[in-house]
Amino acid sequence: MTPEEHLRDADPVLGRVMDQMVGPPPRLPPDPALAGDPDIPKDNYGVLVRAIVSQNISIHSSRAIFRKLKDRFGGRLPTPEELLADDPEQLRPAAGLSRAKTVSLRSLADCILAGRLDLDALNELPDDEVIGQLDVVKGIGVWTAQMFLMFHLHRPDVLPTGDLELRRSVERAYGLAARPTPAELTRLAEPWRPYRTLACLYLWQLAEQAPRL
Structure with missing residues (x-):
């Protein structure tokens, strides 16, 4: 099962987010498109x-x-x-x-x-x-x-619960009454393990495609 398949099976709401993406889907780091960028350090x-x-x-x-x-x-x-x-x-x-x-x-x-x-x-x-x-x-x-x-370290299961853009996107995607607290986001994201990094990439991409709440 691929990471994308796991996320779709584990969370139908996130699956709908993935289906609604405009443009190419996000990639887990390292992104080959950035490999040759001289402004991105490697160490x-x-x-x-x-x-x-x-x-x-x-x-x-x-x-x-x-x-x-x-x-x-x-x-x-x-x-x-x-x-x-x-x-x-x-x-x-x-x-x-x-x-x-x-x-x-x-x-x-x-x-x-x-x-x-x-x-x-x-x-x-x-x-x-x-x-x-x-x-x-x-x-x-x-x-x-x-x-x-x-x-940089390409860890697949990181959840930045303090990220405001991520919390905005979760509020919108899940129809919440308010932005989730870090504790609420942690509970909601539990099914995404062990690919919470990829789930965040999809939700950040959703935020870029939508007006700010």
Whole structure:
């Protein structure tokens, strides 16, 4: 049974969502369409730097700032040592970073160098332990860690219950009176296991095709 077949059998409402998709269905990461994108880092460190840079801004702005950051270091990402050695008051305007993101990047570098974050170990850790490891970095919360799990480590059963767009889409698809709480979403999504990541991709795609509630 494919993941799509499992979701259809497990949840008829989600099955109807899948049938109503406009355009190609979402793919579980890694998406081959993004494989050659030079703006998408391939290593754990680069992905986390990009995740920090990208928080709460558009994709266009994220790419621009990420490139400025690399330009400051000769067209490549700075090492953790270089990030901490750079003057944050100069780095921030040069790369177009906010103060909070500058603090977060420096925290990431400090956690790596101090041994509080073992980037190489993340690939083998269970999902909850990856989230716990990343939570030591200022500015990397549960949601960012979950996106790291889904789109970089390609974990198939991640449910970001705090994602507002996902909760909006579930409210619409299931005819709920209000957006589900994280606890309610967890209960509703139980039948999707072990493919909650794919279910989320379908519901996010539904959100993109519909006006905001």
